[in-house]
Each structure stands twice: as structure tokens, then as C-alpha cells.
Amino acid sequence: MAEEEQIMEPGSENVVLIGKKPAMNYVLAVVTQFNSGAKSVKVRARGNAISRAVDVAEISRNRFVTDARVDKIAINSEELANEDGTKSKVSAIEITLAR
Amino acid sequence: MAEEEQIMEPGSENVVLIGKKPAMNYVLAVVTQFNSGAKSVKVRARGNAISRAVDVAEISRNRFVTDARVDKIAINSEELANEDGTKSKVSAIEITLAR
Numbered sequence: 001m002a003e004e005e006q007i008m009e010p011g012s013e014n015v016v017l018i019g020k021k022p023a024m025n026y027v028l029a030v031v032t033q034f035n036s037g038a039k040s041v042k043v044r045a046r047g048n049a050i051s052r053a054v055d056v057a058e059i060s061r062n063r064f065v066t067d068a069r070v071d072k073i074a075i076n077s078e079e080l081a082n083e084d085g086t087k088s089k090v091s092a093i094e095i096t097l098a099r
Numbered sequence: 100m101a102e103e104e105q106i107m108e109p110g111s112e113n114v115v116l117i118g119k120k121p122a123m124n125y126v127l128a129v130v131t132q133f134n135s136g137a138k139s140v141k142v143r144a145r146g147n148a149i150s151r152a153v154d155v156a157e158i159s160r161n162r163f164v165t166d167a168r169v170d171k172i173a174i175n176s177e178e179l180a181n182e183d184g185t186k187s188k189v190s191a192i193e194i195t196l197a198r
Binding site for chain 1: 146147148149150153154156157161169172173174175176188190191192194
């Protein structure tokens with residue numbers, strides 16, 4: 001994960017990690033964070049969830065937090081250890097929405 | 100497509116459109132364009148192919164065109180007409196690699 005931290009600023013608050021649930025679940029999390037006073041929210045995903053992360057950012061911005069804009073988008077590669085000890089590379093994205 | 104063209108500069112050369120084939124097919128296309136003298140290559144995808152677009156950009160940059168960097172990443176929403184006349188929104192990404 002060291003590689004991720006170089007590019008993506010570790011330990012920052014207001015992060016929504018995208019998994020396999022429907023996009024609207026994560027949109028709700030983004031909207032809730034903005035409504036709680038957050039100035040920016042980071043949407044993060046790895047692998048196949050990357051497409052959903054873009055959906056979440058677009059739906060949040062176009063329908064619910066219309067004064068938010070895409071502040072930054074970063075992509076990188078992370079190395080994950082498999083159960084058998086081998087390593088796989090997986091792509092990741094971080095979309096920062098800000099108002 | 101009008102919405103796309105506002106954000107993504109229409110008619111530009113050196114575009115690789117990501118579909119359902121394995122990522123390496125598209126990596127080859129990106130590498131070929133750089134080897135033909137292109138200063139920048141745009142990797143575009145919609146919907147589920149967005150994750151693959153990030154893979155293609157990362158693999159191209161890390162393994163084959165190591166002097167290329169991610170110059171710009173844009174996301175947007177496009178409206179597509181379905182066969183029954185209804186419309187669906189789909190997310191899109193454009194990753195510009197430049198050397």
C-alpha cells in the first residue's frame with residue numbers, strides 16, 4: 001500500500017470506498033458527508049469497482065450535490081498479495097469531489 | 100454525444116476506444132500510437148469498460164511507455180438512446196497519456 005500513499009494522501013477523512021453494492025448506496029454516503037459539512041469527499045475504488053466509482057461521482061455531482069465539482073482524479077497501480085503468496089497488480093482510482 | 104464533445108475535444112487523433120477485449124489488445128494499440136510518434140494518446144471508455152481503461156493506461160505507462168505520464172483524466176455522463184426510445188445515462192472516462 002506504500003505506493004498508494006505516495007499518490008493519494010493517506011489518513012484523510014471523508015473517504016467513500018466503493019465495493020460491490022449498488023451505486024446508490026455509495027451515493028448516499030457521499031451526499032451524507034457533504035451534508036455533514038465536508039468540503040471535499042474522496043471516492044476510491046480498485047479493480048472492477050472503478051466503473052462504479054465513476055458512476056457514484058457522476059450521480060452525486062449531477063443529481064444531489066450540484067454545487068460540487070470534480071477537483072482531482074488520480075489513478076495508480078497497487079500490488080496485492082494473493083493467498084498463495086504470489087502478487088497481483090490491480091488498478092485503483094481516487095476521485096475527489098469538492099464544493 | 101454533444102455532451103461528450105463539450106468536455107472531451109471532438110475530432111482529436113490518437114484515441115483508443117476501450118471495449119470488451121482483453122486489456123492487452125488495447126495496450127498494444129496505445130504503444131503502437133506512441134511508437135508512431137504520437138505525443139499523446141487518449142484512452143476512452145464508457146460503462147463497465149471504464150475499469151479496463153484504467154488498466155490499459157496503467158499497464159502502458161508502467162511497462163511499455165515508461166516516459167509517458169497521465170496528463171489529464173476527465174469523467175462525464177453521456178445519454179444513450181435505448182432501442183425502445185427511452186434514454187439511459189452512462190458514465191464515461193477519458194485518460195490522456197502524454198510523453
